[in-house]
Amino acid sequence: MSRLRPARIASVRTDPAxxxxxxxxxxxxxxxxxxxxxxxxxxxxxxxxxxxRVDARGWDxxxxxxALAHTLQQAAQEADFGHVRVGVADTAVVADAAAAVAGExxxxxxxxxxxxxxxxxxPLSLLPLSxxxxxxxxxxxxxxxxxxxxxxxxxxEARFGPDGVRAHQLxxxxxxxxxxxxxxxxxxxxxxxxxxxxxxxxxxxxxxxHLLARTCEELADQGLCAARLELDLRGQNGxxxxxxxxxxxxxxxxxxxxxxxxxxxxxTGPGGRLTTPVEEVVLRVARSAAPDARQEDLFTRRWRxxxxxxxxxxxxxxxxxxxxxVRPTVRADHRPESRSVWEPVxxxxxxxxxxPEAPDEAQTxxxxxxxxxxxxxxxxxxxxxxxxxWGDAGHHELVAAEGPERLSGDWWKDPYHxxxxxxxxxxxxxxxxxxxxxxxxxxxxxxxxxxx
Amino acid sequence: MARVSxxxxxxxxxxxxxxxxxxxxxxxxxxxxxxxLDDLLPDGGLPRGRVVEWSGPPSSGKTAVLRxxxxxxxxDGESVALIDGTRALYAPDWVRLVPGEGEFWVVRPGSAxxxxxxxxxxxxxxxxxxxxxxxxxxxxxxxxxxxxxxQRLAEEAAAxxxxxxxxxxxxxxxxxxxxxxxPLRDTGFGPFLPPFRxxxxxxxxxxxxxxxxxxxxxxxxxxxxxxxxxxxL
Numbered sequence: 001m002s003r004l005r006p007a008r009i010a011s012v013r014t015d016p017a018x019x020x021x022x023x024x025x026x027x028x029x030x031x032x033x034x035x036x037x038x039x040x041x042x043x044x045x046x047x048x049x050x051x052x053r054v055d056a057r058g059w060d061x062x063x064x065x066x067a068l069a070h071t072l073q074q075a076a077q078e079a080d081f082g083h084v085r086v087g088v089a090d091t092a093v094v095a096d097a098a099a100a101v102a103g104e105x106x107x108x109x110x111x112x113x114x115x116x117x118x119x120x121x122x123p124l125s126l127l128p129l130s131x132x133x134x135x136x137x138x139x140x141x142x143x144x145x146x147x148x149x150x151x152x153x154x155x156x157e158a159r160f161g162p163d164g165v166r167a168h169q170l171x172x173x174x175x176x177x178x179x180x181x182x183x184x185x186x187x188x189x190x191x192x193x194x195x196x197x198x199x200x201x202x203x204x205x206x207x208x209x210h211l212l213a214r215t216c217e218e219l220a221d222q223g224l225c226a227a228r229l230e231l232d233l234r235g236q237n238g239x240x241x242x243x244x245x246x247x248x249x250x251x252x253x254x255x256x257x258x259x260x261x262x263x264x265x266x267x268t269g270p271g272g273r274l275t276t277p278v279e280e281v282v283l284r285v286a287r288s289a290a291p292d293a294r295q296e297d298l299f300t301r302r303w304r305x306x307x308x309x310x311x312x313x314x315x316x317x318x319x320x321x322x323x324x325x326v327r328p329t330v331r332a333d334h335r336p337e338s339r340s341v342w343e344p345v346x347x348x349x350x351x352x353x354x355x356p357e358a359p360d361e362a363q364t365x366x367x368x369x370x371x372x373x374x375x376x377x378x379x380x381x382x383x384x385x386x387x388x389x390w391g392d393a394g395h396h397e398l399v400a401a402e403g404p405e406r407l408s409g410d411w412w413k414d415p416y417h418x419x420x421x422x423x424x425x426x427x428x429x430x431x432x433x434x435x436x437x438x439x440x441x442x443x444x445x446x447x448x449x450x451x452x
Numbered sequence: 453m454a455r456v457s458x459x460x461x462x463x464x465x466x467x468x469x470x471x472x473x474x475x476x477x478x479x480x481x482x483x484x485x486x487x488x489l490d491d492l493l494p495d496g497g498l499p500r501g502r503v504v505e506w507s508g509p510p511s512s513g514k515t516a517v518l519r520x521x522x523x524x525x526x527x528d529g530e531s532v533a534l535i536d537g538t539r540a541l542y543a544p545d546w547v548r549l550v551p552g553e554g555e556f557w558v559v560r561p562g563s564a565x566x567x568x569x570x571x572x573x574x575x576x577x578x579x580x581x582x583x584x585x586x587x588x589x590x591x592x593x594x595x596x597x598x599x600x601x602x603q604r605l606a607e608e609a610a611a612x613x614x615x616x617x618x619x620x621x622x623x624x625x626x627x628x629x630x631x632x633x634x635p636l637r638d639t640g641f642g643p644f645l646p647p648f649r650x651x652x653x654x655x656x657x658x659x660x661x662x663x664x665x666x667x668x669x670x671x672x673x674x675x676x677x678x679x680x681x682x683x684x685l
Contacts, residue, residue, distance in 0.1 A: 176551065309531060309555060309579030316559055316570055326558050327550055328543035340543040342558065364486065364663065367515040368542035428630040430511040449542065452515040 008057050008065065008112075010088045011095035012037060012072050014050035014081050015106065029081075036079035040072045042223075043290050050081075053095065056088050069107040090115055091175040097126045115173025120146030127170045133163055145171040161332040188218035189284045197235065197277035201268050204233075204278065208260055211283040216251045219285065225249035228287035231260055233267070234280040240267055248310030249289035255311050262318035317344070334407050335416060336448065340370060366430060366451035374446035377433065386421050386433055391447055400424040404435070415439075420448070463596075482582075482612055485524030486517065489653055492661040498614070499624060501607035503599055506616045508628025510589075513651030514616060515541075517628070517663060518584060522549060522556075525612070529553035530581025533574045536560050537567040537588040554581070564592050568602070575605035575613060582612040593618040627654040631662065 014033065034052050037044045043055035059068040069086040076084040087098025089110035097119060102108040110118045122145050124134045142148055148156070148171035156164030169175070190211045198204055208231075219226060227249040231242040242263035246255060260283075268274055317325045326342035333339045380388040385401040403421035410416060417437040424430055430451040437443045481497030483490050490496050498504055498521060508514045522532050531554040534546075539560050549556040559574070561567040564587045571585045583606070594602070599621040606613035615622075631650035654660040 308577040312573050312577035328546040330544045364516050364520045367545050369540040370542050
């Protein structure tokens with residue numbers, strides 16, 4: 001699908017950098033800068049001390065991005081920040097680099113699509129990578145972003161894991177970090193005293209509807225959505241707090257009610273009875289965000305409502321609990337069960353949409369399934385490789401085996417030493433076995449997973 | 453006797469309703485990303501708004517083909533939800549589906565009943581271009597009532613709905629069967645050829661086609677294994 005308006009981001013940094021520690025309260029200067037930048041765009045994200053990013057879209061008819069950059073500079077000057085550097089580009093990483101290398105004018109604009117060329121001669125220190133990784137790259141002779149971008153990504157992945165892939169993407173200007181808009185207003189908060197105190201769920205839900213209606217009205221007035229709601233139940237024995245997090249910032253009363261209700265139900269005992277009588281209910285928007293508006297294309301494909309997806313996913317999350325709605329991620333770890341991570345992720349406004357890689361039709365790899373707990377096996381080996389196995393699923397003769405692939409590590413906390421084999425049973429099952437050595441020198445066989 | 457006959461008539465009627473959606477618009481299809489399979493499928497791809505049954509023994513390659521199909525949908529910017537009742541999928545194998553327009557989510561229910569509820573909710577939202585349902589083994593058959601309801605929802609959402617497990621009523625049934633492991637033919641990669649194992653896919657009663665799936669066991673480096681009684685393989 002084509003995006004009619006590509007994402008453009010302006011990165012704004014004070015020059016010299018703001019020292020928040022010198023302010024009367026930490027973050028004051030940063031907060032002041034972010035508020036000042038609202039003059040240029042309603043969507044401002046705080047990145048660090050004296051450093052913010054601004055949604056740079058919408059200036060086409062107001063003088064373009066140069067006018068936006070001047071407006072941001074002027075707003076910062078009026079807030080007593082002196083000189084600020086502004087970089088405008090397609091993604092956050094490119095905009096940050098542009099701000100860092102902006103010349104005397106303090107403004108550098110990277111035209112759409114020009115990220116890779118712009119980044120190529122710049123030093124790696126401008127990328128948000130760990131010092132250790134940058135130093136390793138330096139030792140290997142990779143000093144500029146172009147050096148990393150020119151490498152084969154699989155080569156970097158093999159050597160550095162996910163960090164290598166990320167470095168490769170960043171060096172090309174691909175940046176999937178979420179843009180979290182800063183909220184300068186007061187968080188809406190509504191409260192209601194209950195006299196007499198209530199000790200069952202039903203009257204509390206009645207009150208909740210009323211509070212949510214007021215909260216959603218306030219959010220609508222401010223042009224905001226709730227990204228996190230907190231519900232305080234105050235009683236004689238203290239305060240109990242329930243939390244509701246929609247999958248996408250919203251002010252849909254019905255959805256927020258369902259989520260708050262689920263949060264309340266988790267705190268009640270049998271028969272909907274509360275653990276302690278509640279004297280006051282406070283509903284607070286702990287985190288708000290601007291509505292997530294995406295430009296869709298009317299003609300290329302059926303339009304699908306992202307809010308409908310968020311609503312369905314939120315309901316699933318409530319019902320299935322933590323870990324019920326997830327996305328796959330990879331952790332830099334050699335132990336297979338630690339490498340595979342299913343992570344609950346909040347949906348947000350993506351500052352960059354990386355294109356998925358094209359699948360290779362000639363090579364459709366098998367899909368690995370890991371058992372939640374490895375199953376013990378008895379194995380007969382021949383020439384050092386498994387040839388026969390007995391387990392919960394019975395006896396299998398193995399017609400092929402490949403290995404060992406030796407894995408060991410974590411000697412400082414939970415040492416392991418394993419030899420993995422990929423085997424094929426006579427029935428055609430493709431299994432993943434490992435032999436785990438104990439410190440005593442003995443070993444035991446385990447079934448860890450299978451391919452399908 | 454009359455009651456049995458009436459019941460049979462009713463079942464036939466339900467089957468007819470299940471197979472032929474109420475609306476008469478042309479079935480739109482999405483390619484699977486595997487040309488050999490698309491050539492065999494009735495309209496050249498997986499139909500939207502229909503229940504597609506995906507079945508086969510373990511290691512038959514059905515999940516690999518499912519992933520290829522979902523990956524193709526993700527490349528087209530469709531949002532995809534995978535309901536994983538097995539909770540056994542290895543996350544790194546699925547990371548490729550995350551980037552891009554639209555979204556890729558995995559839902560992990562605790563039971564088969566919860567899994568069908570999840571499918572119902574996701575299809576009802578109309579926000580997903582494809583929903584795939586994997587029920588933990590031993591998979592219970594999705595009953596007629598559930599199948600018809602899910603088909604109706606898939607049709608309203610114009611979504612591809614794949615269920616990996618037996619289903620009472622399906623518009624399309626794909627059966628997977630593992631073939632023999634063999635090395636790749638002349639790929640030009642040199643002596644260490646990645647081996648592959650063909651997967652045989654049968655589409656309804658239309659015959660079978662062969663889909664190459666990379667096998668994780670490079671067989672040319674591990675043979676022969678000797679067996680006690682039968683000698684070398």
